[in-house]
Amino acid sequence: MEARLETEVCVIGGGPAGAALALRLARLGHAVCVVERHAFPRSHVGESLTPGVWPLLDALGVVDEVRRGGFLPALESLVCWEEPTGRRVRGRAGEPGLLVDRGRFDALLLGAAASAGVRVLQPAVAQRPERTADGWELPVLHEGRRLVVSARFLADASGRTACLGGRKQMVSARTLALYGYWRGDTPHGPETRVEAGPDGWYWGAHLPDGTFNAMAFVDPELLRERGIGRRTLESFYRELLGRSSLLEAWTAPRLVGSVLACDATCYRDTVPIERDRIKVGEASFSIDPLSSSGVQKALQTALSGAVAVHTLLARPEHAEAALRFYTEDQRSSAEQHAAWAAGYYRDARSYQERPFWKRRALAPAAVAPLEVRPPLSEDGLSHRRWRLASDAALVDTPCIVGDVIELRRAVSHPRLGRPVAYLEGVELAPLVDWLGQVPGEGLTMPQLADSWARRMPFRRSVAIMGWLYRQGLLTEVTADGPR
Template identity: 85%
Template sequence: MEARLETEVCVIGGGPAGAALALRLARLGHEVCVVERHAFPRPHVGESLTPGVWPLLDALGVVESVRRGGFLPALEALVRWEDASGRRVHGRSGAIGLLVDRGRFDALLLGAAASAGVRVLQPAVAQRPERTSSGWALPVLHEGRRLLVSARFLADASGRTSCLGGRKLPVSARTLALYGYWRGETPHGPETRVEAGPDAWYWGAHLPDGTFNAMAFVDPELLRERGIGRRTLKSFYRELLGRSGLLEAWTAPRLVSGVLACDATCYRDAVPIEEDCIKVGEASFSIDPLSSSGVQKALQTALSGAVAVHTLLSRRGNAEAALRYYTEDQRYSVEQHAAWAAGYYRESRDYQERPFWKRRALAQTAPVSAEVRPPVAEDELLHRRWRLASEAALVDTPCIVGDVIELRRALSHPRLGRPVAYLDGIELAPLVERLGEASTEGLTMPQLADTWARQVPLRQGVAIMGWLYRQGLLTEVAASGLR
């Protein structure tokens, strides 16, 4: 007889996104089961974590466990990008990234989820899920037997393969990552290395186990043009690295692994969330490895996804807001990152006319507008008269409020990448309304201080006014009328 398991949420995939989603949902009071194909620890690429990961680890309650994990701090990078001369980039004080063993890091996160009450089936192979009248039915092969998992909600954290399928929209030129692990006689410095080449870019870092991961990112078409297959992949990889300075990190470097290839193309899923399922991590979208923030983005999708799922399961009246929030958050993240990556590819001056670089320097999405005015001294703002720019408006926008998603009025303007509901924890709508009521006469800062006094102290009000000014959201009113 087929065994059965019933749960409220089933998460397919126990990597960082799946483990973080399961952990957060369990702490929000949901019954969660994770189905993970591989036994942990297992090798996995993506060992570099940026400093932005720390607030996310703190939100998950695993900072101290990670600090005790024996991972390496990423203190410095040797960058050869704008031209052939290298420069050393140091992390800001207090902003230190990590180089981790992904097998141990992922096991740590999944272990935290299990400690929070998540049921983990591992190793277990999830087969094709099917919708039912009450949710989902997921056949699973676990410990040599067939198990049918019934769940009200399904979360796809299975990575690029995405067990739920769907339409993937490319947002970058197709890219292939070739990598292998090296050792040598003497390591030359602990720094991470990043380098541009004529038809590729390179990344390398020393890892906690004493190996060095050396990666080359190339166009797949280059392999086809050269007729590179499995038998010739290693020699081609060595040839690529020979054109770079990555292996200068060692005396007498030797390859101690096979050469692996994986897709590094950026994309987003066209439908990342529905009322009974969600895609997180690389099942939702993939960003350019240039940023070394793939794990960070995976954790971010898991945390925002957990709030969306919690809303869908506990506040049915807010379902539309939850779906809209997660969808818009995905699109905004992809657009922001695509614009950043394109700008960084344009900085490689020596190779900007090469096809590899030209294709990647063309962002498919527009960047968010930067601040459009220089800062103004507080005393200048205090005595001028202002009104809200004519194109600014307050619109209903889905926002995270506590542990759920609700509609809140937010400030919208063409110069803003997305509507802004809160600034430094202060709700903008009540403040902006007074500016909107100023009509042609405008208001001085002292007048605004009187009207904003119940919401914010004077200095915080001045700071908000400064932000509105720099974003071009204010129109100055001259003494004789509008200017």
């Protein structure tokens, strides 16, 4: 008789996105099973984590485990980008970024999920899932036998392969990453290295196991033009690195193992969530590796995805809000990262006419640029009269409220990337409602802030008023009317 496993949520893929989603859903009270193809620890590229990862690790409750993981702090970078000469860039004050062994890091997250009660099938091969009247059935090959996992909800965290399929929309030029691991006699400094070149860019970093990962990001067309195949990949990779200063991180550098290649093209899935399934991590969208934020974004999609899934399962009356929230969140993130990356590609002025750089500097800005406004502290400015801008409006938008997603009124404006419902923990809608009733002659900034004193501390009202002013949501009223 065929073995069966019943669960509420089945997650395909146990990388950072899958493990984080499973961990969070388990803590929200759901029965969760993870199906992971590989035994851990596994080799995986993507070892650089920005400081922005710490709040996400804290939300997952794994900060202490990561601190004890023996990973290296990323304190300084040697950057050759805007100009040919390099400059040293130190991280901001506070927690540094990390250079991790992805094998150990991924195992740590999946272990935390298992400790929270998640059933982990590993190594196990997920086959083609099928929808049923009650959810999904997923055939799995595990420990030499066939097992059918029955689940109410299915999550695809299988990475770029995206076992649930779907249509991916490219948001960057096609990019190929070539990489290898190096050792040498003497390391020259622990800094991460980032460098622009005529036909691509380079990244290199020392890793916890004593190796140095050197990567080159190029157009796939360059390999086709040169007729590069498996047999000539290593020589081409060495040629690329020879045009950079990456290997100056070592005395007598020598390659350890084979040269590898992986797709680094940016894309987003056009339908990342439905009522009975979701895609997280790179199954949903991929960002430019220039940001070194791939793992961070994977964790963010998992955390926002967990709230969306929890809402669909526990509060189905808010299903439309959950679907819209996750879809808009993914689209906004992909667009913002594409615009950010395009700006940095434009900054490589030495190569701006080269095809590689031209293709990547074309992404449109995600948000219209703000006009430069003088600070509120400027003499006389705070005593001018103001009212709500005519193009500001309140719209219903999905928001996280506790552990579920509900519709809330939010302020919308052409200069905002997306509607904003809360600021500094304060709901904006009642404040904007009141601003819309300010008389035509307007009020001064102190008068506006003082009118909110019953709702919140005066300092907080001043801070919110300042934000509205900087975002262009307040219009000055003059003798000739608003301007």
